[in-house]
Every structure is written in structure tokens, then in C-alpha cells.
Amino acid sequence: MFSNFVQRRRLYYLISAAVIIPGIIAMIYSTIAFGSPVRLSIDFRGGSLYVVQFEDTATETGIRDVYTEFGQDDPVIQQLGDPEDNRWQIRAGALTAEEQAALKQALIDKVAPIDNNQSTLDVVSPTIGGEVTRAAFFAVLAAAIVILGFIWFAFRSVPNAPRYGACAIAAMVHDVLVTMGVMSILGIFFGWEVDALFLTAVLTVVGYSVQDSIVVFDRIRENLPRYRGEEYDMVVNRSVLETIHRSLATQLNAIFVMVAILLFGGETIRQFIAILLIGLLSGTYSSIFTAVPLLVSWEKGDLRFRRKEAAA
Amino acid sequence: MNLFLIIWGAATVVGLVLLIVLRPDHHISWLVIIASLTAFAVWVSLPSNPGIHIDLNNDGEYGVDRDLEFRQGLDLAGGVKILLEADLPDNETPPAGSMDEVRHIVESRIDSLGALEPTVQLQGERRLIIELPGYEDPEGATSLIKETALLEFVEVPGPIVSGTPILTSYAMERSGGEPEATEEEAGVGLDAPDFAADDTVYETVMTGEILENATVQSDQTGEVMVAFRLTPEGDTQFAEYTTEHVGDYLAIVLDGVVLSAPRIQTAITGGSGVITGQFSLEEATRLATQLRYGALPIPLSVESTSTVGPTLGQISVEQSIRAGIIGIGVILLFMLVYYRVPGISAALALLVFAVLNLMVFKLVPVTMTLPAITGFLISVGTAVDGNILIFERLKEEVRSGKKISRAVEVGFDRAWTSIRDSNLSTLIICVVLYGFGTSFGAAAVRGFAITLALGLIINLFTAVTVTRTFLHFIMLPLSDEMLEKRRWLLGL
Numbered sequence: 001m002f003s004n005f006v007q008r009r010r011l012y013y014l015i016s017a018a019v020i021i022p023g024i025i026a027m028i029y030s031t032i033a034f035g036s037p038v039r040l041s042i043d044f045r046g047g048s049l050y051v052v053q054f055e056d057t058a059t060e061t062g063i064r065d066v067y068t069e070f071g072q073d074d075p076v077i078q079q080l081g082d083p084e085d086n087r088w089q090i091r092a093g094a095l096t097a098e099e100q101a102a103l104k105q106a107l108i109d110k111v112a113p114i115d116n117n118q119s120t121l122d123v124v125s126p127t128i129g130g131e132v133t134r135a136a137f138f139a140v141l142a143a144a145i146v147i148l149g150f151i152w153f154a155f156r157s158v159p160n161a162p163r164y165g166a167c168a169i170a171a172m173v174h175d176v177l178v179t180m181g182v183m184s185i186l187g188i189f190f191g192w193e194v195d196a197l198f199l200t201a202v203l204t205v206v207g208y209s210v211q212d213s214i215v216v217f218d219r220i221r222e223n224l225p226r227y228r229g230e231e232y233d234m235v236v237n238r239s240v241l242e243t244i245h246r247s248l249a250t251q252l253n254a255i256f257v258m259v260a261i262l263l264f265g266g267e268t269i270r271q272f273i274a275i276l277l278i279g280l281l282s283g284t285y286s287s288i289f290t291a292v293p294l295l296v297s298w299e300k301g302d303l304r305f306r307r308k309e310a311a312a
Numbered sequence: 313m314n315l316f317l318i319i320w321g322a323a324t325v326v327g328l329v330l331l332i333v334l335r336p337d338h339h340i341s342w343l344v345i346i347a348s349l350t351a352f353a354v355w356v357s358l359p360s361n362p363g364i365h366i367d368l369n370n371d372g373e374y375g376v377d378r379d380l381e382f383r384q385g386l387d388l389a390g391g392v393k394i395l396l397e398a399d400l401p402d403n404e405t406p407p408a409g410s411m412d413e414v415r416h417i418v419e420s421r422i423d424s425l426g427a428l429e430p431t432v433q434l435q436g437e438r439r440l441i442i443e444l445p446g447y448e449d450p451e452g453a454t455s456l457i458k459e460t461a462l463l464e465f466v467e468v469p470g471p472i473v474s475g476t477p478i479l480t481s482y483a484m485e486r487s488g489g490e491p492e493a494t495e496e497e498a499g500v501g502l503d504a505p506d507f508a509a510d511d512t513v514y515e516t517v518m519t520g521e522i523l524e525n526a527t528v529q530s531d532q533t534g535e536v537m538v539a540f541r542l543t544p545e546g547d548t549q550f551a552e553y554t555t556e557h558v559g560d561y562l563a564i565v566l567d568g569v570v571l572s573a574p575r576i577q578t579a580i581t582g583g584s585g586v587i588t589g590q591f592s593l594e595e596a597t598r599l600a601t602q603l604r605y606g607a608l609p610i611p612l613s614v615e616s617t618s619t620v621g622p623t624l625g626q627i628s629v630e631q632s633i634r635a636g637i638i639g640i641g642v643i644l645l646f647m648l649v650y651y652r653v654p655g656i657s658a659a660l661a662l663l664v665f666a667v668l669n670l671m672v673f674k675l676v677p678v679t680m681t682l683p684a685i686t687g688f689l690i691s692v693g694t695a696v697d698g699n700i701l702i703f704e705r706l707k708e709e710v711r712s713g714k715k716i717s718r719a720v721e722v723g724f725d726r727a728w729t730s731i732r733d734s735n736l737s738t739l740i741i742c743v744v745l746y747g748f749g750t751s752f753g754a755a756a757v758r759g760f761a762i763t764l765a766l767g768l769i770i771n772l773f774t775a776v777t778v779t780r781t782f783l784h785f786i787m788l789p790l791s792d793e794m795l796e797k798r799r800w801l802l803g804l
Contacts, residue, residue: 003395007787020731037559043753051343053621055595057748067426096453096614097450097451097453097454097455097614097617098454098455099393100450100451100617100619101450101451101452101741115621115623116448116601116621116625117390117622117623117624118621118623118624118627119619119621119624119663120618120619120620120621120624121450121619122616122617122619123617123618124615124616125614127397127617128395128615128616128752128753129753130750131751131752131753132752132753132754134678135747135748135750135751135753135754136748136754138747138748139744139747142744142747143741143744144710146740146741147745150737150740154489154733156574177393183379184686196749196753196754196756196757197683197749197756197757198752199757200745200748200757200760200761202682203741203744203745204738204745204764205739205740206691207737207738207740207741208738209693210737211733211734211738213741214733215730215734218730223672224705229757231586242708245314245700245704246701246704249646249696249700249704250696250700252646253643253646253647253693253694253696253697254693255693256639256643256693256696257319257636257640257643257689257690257692258639258690258693259451259639260635260636260638260642260689261632261635261636261689264635264638265631265632265633265634265635265680265686266627266628266631266632268387268628268682269628269682269683271685272683272686273686276690282660288597288654298366302588312747
């Protein structure tokens with residue numbers, strides 16, 4: 001298959017579409033149902049997140065009743081792990097320090113004793129949440145500028161530079177759509193929420209992914225004058241084969257570590273690593289199966305709306 | 313321990329001298345430097361490291377005095393983190409210096425909580441971040457911090473039972489006519505008899521401002537009391553008043569509740585006195601603290617709290633270490649199986665990379681949180697990227713017919729720009745992430761950005777110089793002819 005892999009580019013586009021389209025549908029659904037394409041955590045909205053270790057059996061209604069007493073009308077209550085673990089996660093509105101103490105006491109009195117040693121309670125005011133949202137917006141903006149600058153710099157002296165740049169950006173957008181889409185689906189079915197670390201995962205992945213695309217493109221640039229007689233897609237094919245060992249070996253090692261953390265690491269970091277892993281897989285895929293085939297499609301005029309430009 | 317440092321220092325000097333005397337790219341000098349650096353890193357990273365305490369001239373004062381321990385973030389150590397903000401309208405900034413003053417007061421107040429190493433930091437112009445490792449009760453901390461502790465000396469017509477809430481002229485004026493406190497809020501005298509509140513407003517004679525200091529004392533019977541000393545102005549005022557009112561009653565009122573209402577026996581002119589009131593030692597300490605540090609110059613509101621149980625953090629640490637060891641083990645195995653002889657040097661370089669990182673974490677020190685550990689582990693996972701770039705180049709050069717020893721040189725030279733670019737691009741992303749992490753609510757991101765960035769920088773050294781040095785010595789006994797016949801040793 002790899003002997004002439006760019007020929008099958010339509011298949012690669014289909015595979016990408018098969019992941020991205022359900023993701024986009026999920027994001028639309030999520031926007032209608034929850035007001036945002038992915039579910040936002042208290043980091044962005046403000047509110048309280050209580051991961052509580054009860055020492056005895058607790059019931060959802062019991063917990064809900066206590067929260068209702070404190071004016072929290074619609075807490076999101078989930079059981080973590082096995083039922084006999086007695087570990088629960090409760091998301092609700094912000095609580096003052098006094099309310100926190102009273103709420104804990106009420107839970108102890110009316111639901112079950114709590115093991116404070118193994119519980120965490122985070123409360124974020126909406127002000128702080130708004131600030132994080134703003135900071136996130138600036139971080140995305142800064143990352144976009146930096147990455148575009150990087151792409152521009154890497155291809156500044158290449159013929160058809162905008163074409164390479166556009167394909168690298170397309171691969172980056174691909175990765176962002178995949179991670180956002182998967183997160184949106186996980187949000188709908190498992191209540192996964194996007195926190196500050198999610199954005200970290202996405203930006204890290206985007207950095208690696210763009211770098212990966214650039215390595216392949218670099219090789220194409222190097223090989224084009226060297227194999228003047230060959231068809232464009234053959235040169236591209238050759239370049240991918242020359243760099244694929246490096247790409248796969250590097251990604252594989254990163255994946256080893258992430259799978260190790262996913263399987264053996266702590267529960268609080270699991271969601272972050274899962275997103276990082278999905279993003280990394282998407283990044284590896286996109287630099288080989290999105291960025292490069294797009295480049296060939298562009299050259300060959302597959303993309304109908306580009307045909308005029310390619311001819312000119 | 314000092315002997316170790318001397319030997320280590322000597323070895324490093326020898327390495328550096330060799331580096332200067334011989335050619336700068338001479339492998340032996342690099343090997344000495346790498347070995348001594350690694351030995352030092354291992355020594356620093358050991359959990360049992362005693363710290364560096366060097367007393368240069370034996371005068372009992374340490375020239376260098378550092379404990380070397382991993383600094384654990386609250387998510388690992390367990391504890392309470394609170395973000396307080398000046399409770400002022402948005403367009404109003406606190407007067408210059410006032411937040412600093414607030415920080416001092418808050419610092420003194422939380423010292424009495426008994427948290428292990430409390431920290432209070434100013435963030436921006438109107439925020440205060442408080443971290444209390446090993447503490448569990450955000451409510452206790454915030455109430456102590458926010459408490460305004462209005463202390464008044466009030467003129468009353470006769471004896472009043474302690475614990476009685478009363479209205480005072482100063483408090484009425486301050487709150488605009490609303491009675492300030494209820495019994496419960498004041499937290500003292502809860503078991504005092506019910507007091508049918510009448511509307512009498514008693515005259516405030518003096519407020520807590522006249523106090524200079526307050527300490528806890530106990531007498532022979534074991535009764536705990538709070539002793540106070542007055543400021544010079546307070547002394548004059550207090551002496552004047554008590555001289556004129558011998559035989560009258562003077563109530564000591566805290567936040568609208570009578571603590572005690574003693575009769576003035578004689579004029580108090582010594583500039584000091586005591587407050588008694590059947591306190592427990594804890595209550596007395598609290599009262600003394602409140603009296604000493606008085607009201608905050610700026611009201612504070614709690615914007616965010618985070619409480620982590622200590623056991624949970626410990627479990628996270630253990631799980632992360634286990635995951636890290638397994639992850640690194642698999643990478644070492646992969647590099648050995650896939651790249652064979654060069655893989656040995658990469659594996660060794662990766663171990664050096666890991667210890668150097670741990671050393672830097674301790675020396676800086678970097679606060680280790682769960683995201684920080686993750687950043688480190690991810691940097692381990694991508695650290696071999698440099699080696700992979702080099703080894704793939706090496707294979708290519710061998711395939712294209714170059715002599716093996718020449719291919720090694722070319723591999724390192726050609727791969728350098730790729731390694732530099734690759735680390736640089738991720739480093740730039742780290743800078744962006746660090747900026748994002750300066751927002752309080754995204755503080756977790758900062759640890760990740762720091763450890764990942766440190767890893768990338770250290771990696772430039774280990775992936776190139778360290779790997780090249782190790783590879784040189786591993787390849788020494790292997791001749792080009794022998795490797796030509798056994799290309800599998802290079803993973804070809």
C-alpha cells in the first residue's frame with residue numbers, strides 16, 4: 001500500500017470525514033443542548049466541583065436533596081468507579097466558604113460519613129471563570145499567530161509557499177476538529193467537560209502536528225530538484241517513505257508514555273492524557289494522510305475549485 | 313557528603329580543563345563532564361539527599377544552606393488554596409501599599425492556623441493567593457482572614473453578663489444604623505443566657521486602635537486571659553478615662569458582644585491590662601491574634617477555593633511514578649530493539665536526561681503538581697525524537713553507501729537543524745501555555761509548561777552531545793568492516 005500511497009488519497013479524506021463529521025454533528029447538538037460545542041467545566045463557567053469519598057453507601061437522591069437545601073437546584077451528580085467505592089462527583093454552582101463547611105456537615109449528617117483525606121472540593125467564582133475564558137482566547141490567538149509565523153518562516157523561500165502553508169494549516173485544523181469533536185461526543189455521552197488542561201492538550205498537539213507536517217514538507221522540498229524527471233506524486237511518495245520511520249518512531253514513543261499514564265496514572269490526569277493521546281494520533285495521521293495528499297490533490301487539480309489556479 | 317562535593321567539583325574541573333586543552337569536540341573530556349554531571353544529578357535526585365549546607369569558614373553560619381527536596385504542589389501534598397480579591401467596585405483600585413499591608417495581616421493571621429508552610433502571594437493589584445499545605449478547612453481559614461474583629465471599650469451603667477449582644481454608638485455609626493453582629497457570628501459566649509435585646513445604644517469610649525499588642529497569658533489558677541499593651545496615645549486616653557470613672561463599669565465588646573464588663577477598681581495608668589472571660593486556650597489565642605492585627609484596611613471576598621485531601625495526592629504521586637517508570641522502560645526497550653547499537657547510547661542518554669531533569673526540578677525548585685509531572689513524562693516520551701532523527705539519517709547515509717564512521721558524523725550534523733527546529737517550535741508553544749497559566753484559574757497549566765520546556769532545553773544537550781559521546785565509546789571496539797558485515801547491529 002505504501003509503494004504508492006498518495007494514490008489512495010480519497011480514502012484518507014473519507015477516513016478523516018468519518019471521524020470529523022460525527023464530531024461536528026455532536027458539537028451542533030451540544031451547542032443546542034448545553035449552549036456550547038463542548039461542555040465547559042467550572043474553570044470557564046465558575047461553580048463547584050466536589051469529588052467526595054463517602055465511607056458508606058450514598059444515594060443520588062440523598063446528595064441531591066442536600067444540595068437543593070443550599071439553593072443548588074440542578075447539581076450534576078455522578079458515581080465514580082465501582083458502586084462499592086462510594087466515590088461521587090458533584091458539579092454545582094459556586095459555594096461560599098461558609099456554605100462549603102455547612103454543606104459538608106449536611107452531607108455527613110444526612111447521607112454518609114465523608115473521608116476528607118480522599119476528597120477534593122474546588123470552587124471557582126464566575127469572575128475567575130470569565131478571566132480564564134479570556135486568557136484561553138488570547139492563548140489560542142497567540143498560538144495561532146506563532147504557528148502561522150512558524151509555517152511562514154519554514155516555507156519562506158520555497159516555490160508555491162502558500163500552498164505548503166495552507167496544507168499544514170489544513171492538517172492543524174483537522175487535528176483541532178478531531179479533538180474538539182471527540183471531546184464533544186464524550187461530553188454528551190459521559191459528561192466529560194473541557195477544562196484549562198484540555199486547551200493545553202490541544203495546543204501541545206497542534207505544535208507537534210505542525211512540526212510533523214513541516215518535516216515531511218521539508219523533505220519534499222529537498223527531493224523535488226533531486227528527482228526532476230519523476231512525477232510530482234512519486235517524489236512526494238518517496239519523501240513520505242523517507243520520513244515516515246522518524247514520524248512513526250517518535251509518535252510511538254510519545255504514545256508509550258501516554259498509554260502508561262492512562263493505564264497506571266492518577267484518575268485526575270486521565271482525561272487530559274486521553275485528549276493528548278487522541279490529538280497525537282490525529283496529528284500523526286494528519287501530517288501523513290491529510291497534509292501530504294492535499295498537496296498532491298492541489299497539484300493534480302483534484303479540488304475542482306482550485307483547478308483554475310493550478311492551471312494558471 | 314562534603315567529601316562527595318569536593319570529588320565532584322574536582323572531576324568537573326578536570327573535565328573542563330581537558331575540554332580546553334584538547335579539542336572542544338574531544339570525546340574524553342565530554343565523557344568526564346557528563347559523568348560528573350550525572351553523578352551530581354543522581355546525588356541531588358536521591359530522596360535521602362541531606363541538602364547542601366556548606367560552612368566555609370567554620371563560624372557556624374552556612375555560606376550555602378539549601379534543603380534539596382521536591383516541592384510538592386497542593387494537588388499532591390493536599391491542603392487548601394484560596395483566592396481572595398479586594399472587595400471594591402471594579403473601577404476602583406486599592407490604594408498603593410494597602411494590599412501589601414493586607415498580605416502582612418493575612419500572613420500573621422494564618423500563622424496561627426498551624427499549616428505546614430503557608431504561603432501568601434499578591435497577584436496583580438487586587439488579589440491574594442493563599443496556600444495552606446496540610447490544612448483541610450477553607451471555612452476556618454477564610455473566616456479568620458476576613459474577620460474584622462471590632463473591639464470596643466463601652467461605657468455601661470452596671471454589670472452585664474458576658475456573651476450579651478449590645479448596641480454601641482461606634483458600631484451603629486459604622487454600619488449605618490444596623491446592628492452589626494449576632495451571637496453566632498461573634499462565636500463567643502454561645503451559652504450565655506438569652507438577652508432580651510433592648511434598643512439602648514451604649515457609648516463607645518475607645519476602640520481597639522489604642523492597642524499596641526496582645527498576648528495570651530494564664531494565671532496560677534490556670535485561667536487563660538488576654539493581656540494587652542496600649543499605644544502611648546491609648547495610654548493617655550485610657551488613663552484619663554479610668555481616673556474619672558473609678559467605680560463605674562467598662563464593657564469590653566468584641567463585634568457587638570460583651571466579652572466582660574469589669575468594674576474599674578483603680579485608674580489604669582501603666583499602659584497595659586488584661587481581658588478575662590473564661591476562654592479556652594484556643595479562643596484566647598484567636599482573640600489575641602484578632603486584637604493584634606485588627607481590621608483589614610480593605611475588605612476581601614473569596615473568589616475561589618480548592619481543597620485536596622492529603623491521601624489523594626499521595627496516591628497520585630505513587631501512580632505517576634509507576635506510570636513514569638513503565639513508560640520509560642518501554643521506551644528504553646523500543647530504542648534498544650529498533651536501533652540496536654546506537655539504541656544503547658540513546659537509552660543511556662535518556663537515563664541521563666531523566667536524572668538531569670529531576671536535578672533541575674529540585675535545584676530551581678519547580679513546584680511539582682500532577683500536570684507538571686505529566687509535562688515531564690511527555691518530555692521523556694518525546695526526548696528520543698532527537699535520537700530518532702539522528703539514527704534515521706545515519707541509516708540513510710549507510711544505505712547510500714557511506715562508510716559507517718563517516719555516516720555517524722554526517723547523521724549528527726544533518727539532524728541538528730531538525731532537532732533544533734522541532735524543540736524550538738514546542739518551546740514557543742510552552743511560552744504561550746505559560747502565559748495562559750498565569751491566569752489564576754488556569755494555574756495548573758503553568759506546571760505543565762515549565763517542566764515540558766525544561767525537558768526540551770535539557771534534551772538539546774542529551775540528544776546530541778551526550779548521545780554522540782556515548783555512541784563514540786560504544787562504537788570504539790567495533791570496526792567499520794565488522795559493522796558492514798553485521799548491519800543488523802545498526803538496526804538495518
